[in-house]
Amino acid sequence: xxxxxxxxxxLFRSFTLxxxxxxxxxxxxxxxxxxxxxxxxxxxxxxxxxxxGPTHPATHGIFQNILQMDGEKIxxxxxxxxxxxRAFEKIAERRPFYQITTLTDRMNYCxxxxxxxxxxxxxxxxxxxxxxxxxxYIRVIMMELARVADHIICNGILGVDTGAxxxxxxIYQEREFIYEIYEEMCxxxxxxxxxxxxxxxxxxxxxxIRKIKEFLARxxxxxxxxxxxxxxNRIFMDRVVNVGxxxxxxxxxxxxxxxxxxxxxxxxxxxxxxxxxxxxDFEFDIPVGQSGDTYDRFMVRNEEMWQSMRIIQQALDNxxxxxxxxxxxxxYLPPKQEVYKNMExxxxxxxxxMGEIDAPVGEVYHAVEGGNGELGFYLISDGGRTPxxxxxxxxxxxxxxxxxxxCKGLTLSDAIVIMSxxxxxxxxxxx
Amino acid sequence: xxxDIKMVEGPESYNxxxxxxxxxxxLIGLARANSLWPLPFATSCCGIEFMSTMSxxxxxxxxxxxxxxxxxxxxxxLLVAGTIAKKMGPILKQVYLQMAEPxxxxxxxxxxxSGGIFDTYSVLQGIDRIIPVDVYxxxxxxxxxxxxxxxxxxxxxxxxESLRRRNTEEYQKLLNSYNIQ
Amino acid sequence: xxxxxxxxxxxxxxxxxxxxDFDDPYDLLTFTADRDQLFALISxxxxxxxxxxxxxTDITAIHYPDTKGMEFCVVYHLHSLxxxxxxxxxxxxxxxxxxxPTIIPLFAGANWMExxxxxxxxxxxxxxxxxxxxxNMEEMDYHPMLKQYPLEDETREDKIDALFGx
Numbered sequence: 001x002x003x004x005x006x007x008x009x010x011l012f013r014s015f016t017l018x019x020x021x022x023x024x025x026x027x028x029x030x031x032x033x034x035x036x037x038x039x040x041x042x043x044x045x046x047x048x049x050x051x052x053g054p055t056h057p058a059t060h061g062i063f064q065n066i067l068q069m070d071g072e073k074i075x076x077x078x079x080x081x082x083x084x085x086r087a088f089e090k091i092a093e094r095r096p097f098y099q100i101t102t103l104t105d106r107m108n109y110c111x112x113x114x115x116x117x118x119x120x121x122x123x124x125x126x127x128x129x130x131x132x133x134x135x136x137y138i139r140v141i142m143m144e145l146a147r148v149a150d151h152i153i154c155n156g157i158l159g160v161d162t163g164a165x166x167x168x169x170x171i172y173q174e175r176e177f178i179y180e181i182y183e184e185m186c187x188x189x190x191x192x193x194x195x196x197x198x199x200x201x202x203x204x205x206x207x208x209i210r211k212i213k214e215f216l217a218r219x220x221x222x223x224x225x226x227x228x229x230x231x232x233n234r235i236f237m238d239r240v241v242n243v244g245x246x247x248x249x250x251x252x253x254x255x256x257x258x259x260x261x262x263x264x265x266x267x268x269x270x271x272x273x274x275x276x277x278x279x280x281d282f283e284f285d286i287p288v289g290q291s292g293d294t295y296d297r298f299m300v301r302n303e304e305m306w307q308s309m310r311i312i313q314q315a316l317d318n319x320x321x322x323x324x325x326x327x328x329x330x331x332y333l334p335p336k337q338e339v340y341k342n343m344e345x346x347x348x349x350x351x352x353x354m355g356e357i358d359a360p361v362g363e364v365y366h367a368v369e370g371g372n373g374e375l376g377f378y379l380i381s382d383g384g385r386t387p388x389x390x391x392x393x394x395x396x397x398x399x400x401x402x403x404x405x406x407c408k409g410l411t412l413s414d415a416i417v418i419m420s421x422x423x424x425x426x427x428x429x430x431x
Numbered sequence: 432x433x434x435d436i437k438m439v440e441g442p443e444s445y446n447x448x449x450x451x452x453x454x455x456x457x458l459i460g461l462a463r464a465n466s467l468w469p470l471p472f473a474t475s476c477c478g479i480e481f482m483s484t485m486s487x488x489x490x491x492x493x494x495x496x497x498x499x500x501x502x503x504x505x506x507x508x509l510l511v512a513g514t515i516a517k518k519m520g521p522i523l524k525q526v527y528l529q530m531a532e533p534x535x536x537x538x539x540x541x542x543x544x545s546g547g548i549f550d551t552y553s554v555l556q557g558i559d560r561i562i563p564v565d566v567y568x569x570x571x572x573x574x575x576x577x578x579x580x581x582x583x584x585x586x587x588x589x590x591x592e593s594l595r596r597r598n599t600e601e602y603q604k605l606l607n608s609y610n611i612q
Numbered sequence: 613x614x615x616x617x618x619x620x621x622x623x624x625x626x627x628x629x630x631x632x633d634f635d636d637p638y639d640l641l642t643f644t645a646d647r648d649q650l651f652a653l654i655s656x657x658x659x660x661x662x663x664x665x666x667x668x669t670d671i672t673a674i675h676y677p678d679t680k681g682m683e684f685c686v687v688y689h690l691h692s693l694x695x696x697x698x699x700x701x702x703x704x705x706x707x708x709x710x711x712x713p714t715i716i717p718l719f720a721g722a723n724w725m726e727x728x729x730x731x732x733x734x735x736x737x738x739x740x741x742x743x744x745x746x747x748n749m750e751e752m753d754y755h756p757m758l759k760q761y762p763l764e765d766e767t768r769e770d771k772i773d774a775l776f777g778x
Contacts, residue, residue, distance in 0.1 A: 054522055055472060057501040062474055062519060082747035083519045084474055087551040089732070090756060090763050102548065109476035125638060153479070172486045179483075189483075190572050191476055252693075255668055255721030266693070273696050364638045365689060365700070367669075376670060378689070393670040393689070401724045427475045430516075430747055518749050552756055552765045553748060 047075060050412070054083050060157070060419060061426025065403070072411045077404045081397075085430040092390040096355030097123050098197055100390070105191040107392065108428040111150035111371040112192045113142045113182070118368035121276055122377040123197050126364045127331055127357075134322040135199040136278040137315045141212065142185060142194060143277075143368075144308040144315075148219075149178045150371030151259075151301040154423040158298055159230060161420045162239045167229045174222055177215055184208035198332030199325030209316070216313055223305060230298070237295065244406045244418035245293035255398040258373025260422060263300045264292030270369040281318075282311050294421040301423075331357055355385045372396055372423055396428040439465055456594045463507070463533065464589040466495040467582070470506035472526065474513025477540035480572040481512045489575035494582055503529040508585055509562075512572075514542035515555045527562045528611065532597045535585045537566045539578055544569060563605055614697045616641040619663060627653055633702075642700040650703055651713050657690065657699075658718055665692040665699065668715070671725040673733040677759045683707040686735055688715075705735070714739040732757035 052065040064080040088107065092100050104115040117139050124131060131139075152175050156168035179189040184207050186194040195201065204212075230236050246256075251264040261268055267288045271279045287303035289296030325332050329348045338345035351357060361383045367376040376393030399422065406422075407415040442461060444453035469491070473481050485491050485499065500506040503526050515523055527536070538558050541547035544567045546556035558564060565588060568581040596602060606612070616636045620643070623631055630649035635642050645653050657665040669689040676683055682704040691698050703712060714737040715722045726737040727746040734755035737743055744750065754761060 054519065055501075055526060082516070082745075082749075083522075084514055084516050085518065085553045085747040086514055086516065086549045087553050087756065087763070091549070091551060094763060106476055109479055153482075169487055172482070173488065176483065176486075176488050189574065190479055250720070252667060253720040255719065255725075268693055273693075362637050363642075365640060365698075374669070376689070378670065378672065378687070380674060389674045391670070391672045397724060397728070398670075398721055401721060550764050552761075552763065556765070556768055 052415070054080075061424060061429065063400070063424065063426060063429060065415075065419075067412070067415065069412065074407055074410055074412065074415055077407065077415075079400070079403065081400070081429050083430070084426050088392065088431045089390055092387055094386055096385050097357065097359070097387070098352075099355075100387070101195075102191070102193050104392075105193055106427055107394065107431055108150070108370055108372065108375070108396070108425050109190060110153050110425060111146035112190065113146040113194045114150075114368060114370050115375065116192060116194050117143055117277070118366065118370070118375055119377055120195050120197050121368065122364060122366040122379050124326075125366050126362060126379060126381055127197070127328075127359060129198055129326050129328045129331060131199055131277070131326050132322045132324070133278065133320045134203075135324045135326070137319050138200050138204055138324060139195065139277050140279065140282070141204075141312050141315045142182075144311045145178050145181060145212075145215075147371055148305050148308050149175050150423070151305050154371075154420070155226070155230075155298060155301050158240075158294075158417065158420045159236075161416050162236055164229065164236065167226050170229075171222060171226045174215075174219055177211075177218075181208060181211050181215065184211060196325065196332055198328050199323070201325075203324040204319075212312065212316060216309060216316070219309065220306075223302070227302060231302070239413075240294040240298060240417055240421070242291070243294045243410060243414045244421065245291045246402060246406055247292065250402070250405065251292060254402045256373065256402070257395050257399070258370065259297055259300045259304060260292075260373065260399055262287065263289035263296035265290055270367050270374050274367065276366070276368060282314050284308075284311050294417055297421045357385070359383060359385075367393070370395060372425070372428065373399070392431055394428045394431055396424050397431070400424050400429060456592075459594065460590040460592060463592075464495075464586040467507045467535070467585060467589065468498050468500050468505065469496045469582075470501065470503055470509045470526070470530070471499050472509055472511045472513075472523065474511075474515060474519070475542070477512035477543070477572040480575060481510065481539065481578065484575040484578045489579060491579065491582065494579070494586070496582065503527075504531065506530060507533070507589075508535040508537060508582075510537050510539055510578075511543045511558050512539040514540075514547060514549060515558050516553050517555050518553070520555050520561050523558065524561050524611075533589070533592070535565045535588060536562055537568065537581050537585060538564045539568045539570075539581065540573060541569055541571045547571060561609065562611075563609060614663070614692075614695045619697065619699065622660070622663065623653070623657075626656055640698055640700055642702065644702045644704060647703050647705065647712055650701075651715060651718075653701070654688070654690070654715055655718055662695075663692060663697075664694045665690045665697065667691040667693050668719040668721055668725075669698070671715075671722060671729055673729045673735050673757075675733060675758050681706045684710055684733065684735060686712050686729065710734060711736050711738050713737070716740065731755070734758070 047068045047070055050067045050069050052067055054062040054064045062083040065077050067077045068075045088103050091103060101116050101119055104119045105112040107115050152171050156171050159167040182189060182192050184205060186192050246264055248264045248266050251261050252266065257268060265288055267286050269286045272286065284307045287300045289300050329345065333352055334345040334348055339349045359381045361381060363380040365376060365378045367374045373395030375395060378391040379387055380389040382388040407418050442453050442457035444451045471481055483489060509527060509530060538544045542549060543558050546554050566581045566584045568577050570577055619641060620634045627649055630646040631643050633644040657663055669691045672687050674685045674687065676685065684705040686703045688701040712735060714726060724746060726740055727743060729735050730737065730743055731745040731747050732755060745752065
């Protein structure tokens with residue numbers, strides 16, 4: 001009996017709710033004269049405010065977009081970020097140089113080795129340390145693997161956001177294989193802390209070389225399968241072509257770099273413009289798009305994965321012999337056998353572990369091509385054991401400003417697709 | 432073909448032709464433990480390891496978490512993976528409040544458990560400052576096997592929980608200490 | 613190929629009194645500019661036919677609490693994509709008067725960079741359409757990156773400083 005009453009009550013409630021909602025809809029559909037907001041976008045009805053809130057499905061990261069929508073069309077949007085502000089720059093003022101590597105891992109955590117290597121190169125530039133060729137080639141291999149890993153996530157998640165979960169599952173397996181290669185090199189899967197100031201901590205072991213060769217053999221097939229699923233897929237193309245385009249002038253004015261800028265037609269790549277770590281020895285192309293829309297960004301990232309494979313192949317074929325670390329005992333831990341026997345090695349070991357390395361006074365800016373663009377490190381040292389000021393030039397932070405402009409006038413589903421094609425990673429956004 | 436699929440054993444019961452007599456909490460515990468729907472509250476790096484846990488190699492679906500629900504109203508367990516900043520704290524609490532009982536919370540990673548390496552002005556030093564946590568999975572980030580171990584611990588909790596636990600005074604006192612009514 | 617000396621000469625010819633302290637640490641041309649001429653300087657660099665320094669890489673600030681009269685330094689990193697030339701401009705500000713003109717009319721990307729600098733250091737950008745905190749909570753009443761504030765949270769009660777060696 002009580003159930004029947006409860007049921008009737010709930011039915012009545014839902015009927016009332018429906019009635020109330022439809023009343024609102026009637027008000028919304030009445031003949032209201034067209035209004036224009038100050039940017040010229042025309043809207044007829046009352047605007048709805050939709051909170052594309054900090055908690056997103058499918059782990060893009062946490063940032064909030066408050067959208068003003070006219071029905072399904074977006075009129076304007078306002079962004080709030082900072083939900084994962086971890087104060088990296090302030091922490092870095094307390095840590096000796098080699099302890100900051102673990103912080104850089106956690107910025108763009110989909111491609112940690114690139115952040116690590118970029119930081120090591122910045123400090124090496126400050127200290128004036130020359131890295132031997134073999135270490136540079138190993139760094140290139142690891143950075144390109146990280147770039148492939150980053151693009152795997154971005155393109156896979158773009159597929160998931162358009163509804164295609166299969167592509168993501170197929171290609172994510174390759175990321176697990178890249179994790180195995182990382183584990184051979186440094187022991188960790190995701191936040192790698194790879195390399196040291198002055199080179200790499202260990203040489204490429206035979207297992208690592210075997211795994212990289214196996215990766216080069218099996219990844220092309222998977223990538224081709226992934227491309228067959230998406231590149232000429234009618235549904236996917238309808239969702240992403242001409243969605244979220246940005247012109248090259250606007251992109252440059254906003255400070256875009258990386259695949260987002262290359263999709264808009266500007267071929268700016270830090271690896272080519274300011275080569276670092278022997279990138280000038282390798283032959284690779286830079287894929288460039290035309291209209292800067294989501295499809296171009298997707299295709300540019302796919303093509304970059306092919307180019308990264310080329311670079312890894314060349315680096316592995318031409319890997320020079322030699323030490324994997326620089327002969328700079330005051331910055332790179334001397335081998336343990338030396339420490340037990342030799343007095344200077346003991347002193348250097350003690351000084352490095354205590355963090356008392358002699359850093360010159362100066363300021364240096366070094367940029368590397370991260371998965372999302374120009375990742376810059378601005379380091380000011382005052383001669384002490386920790387930096388005086390360290391600033392990260394984070395590409396995600398800079399290009400995410402353009403999001404309201406890119407999704408103006410489009411529908412909500414387009415806005416989601418644009419956000420995932422821009423590859424916004426919250427760790428890098430807030431730092 | 433079905434020989435190496437591990438089946439869960441039924442609870443102790445008095446069986447007969449067409450009937451089985453057992454106690455409710457054993458049956459309901461069994462059902463709950465093997466169909467926990469997670470709410471992935473993935474913030475940063477641990478979220479990527481959580482994605483690895485969900486995908487094919489370390490499949491989370493075989494533990495019953497086939498449908499990661501992003502709506503708190505339909506989820507059983509809240510997996511907080513990643514750093515929670517003070518700005519995010521109220522939102523996490525809101526999501527927790529929207530979940531229906533019975534609900535379990537798992538803090539994945541060092542940042543969610545205790546603030547991790549970020550002892551700064553902007554990071555909440557552990558989510559147990561704002562919501563009650565059942566299982567902590569340490570690591571930075573924890574391997575997917577560790578996350579699965581955490582899920583298995585929650586399964587143990589769910590299986591052995593008494594049906595009246597959420598209405599007991601002890602539980603109410605716990606919630607009140609977090610200002611949750 | 614532009615060299616640091618050429619560019620320095622061009623800038624000195626145009627702006628003479630307002631720029632000073634030319635240096636190139638690690639081969640990156642760095643100089644100090646006056647706050648009043650900053651906007652004119654950056655638009656000159658952007659519209660110059662040869663220099664074409666049209667890409668804003670970054671804006672940040674540094675706090676030097678010990679130097680009186682020059683406590684804050686706002687640093688602009690610019691880049692010429694056409695000529696592959698980078699440069700760094702520094703503007704020194706005193707503690708009492710932490711205002712700088714905004715360069716949003718020249719570069720749309722300066723919007724959030726300036727908001728971040730305001731949030732962390734308290735540098736006020738005159739003419740910014742929406743200068744409020746971006747990374748921290750709106751209610752926060754201090755600017756955390758200044759040297760006098762500690763890294764850790766003041767209100768935490770479980771981590772005893774003595775045990776952590778502070």
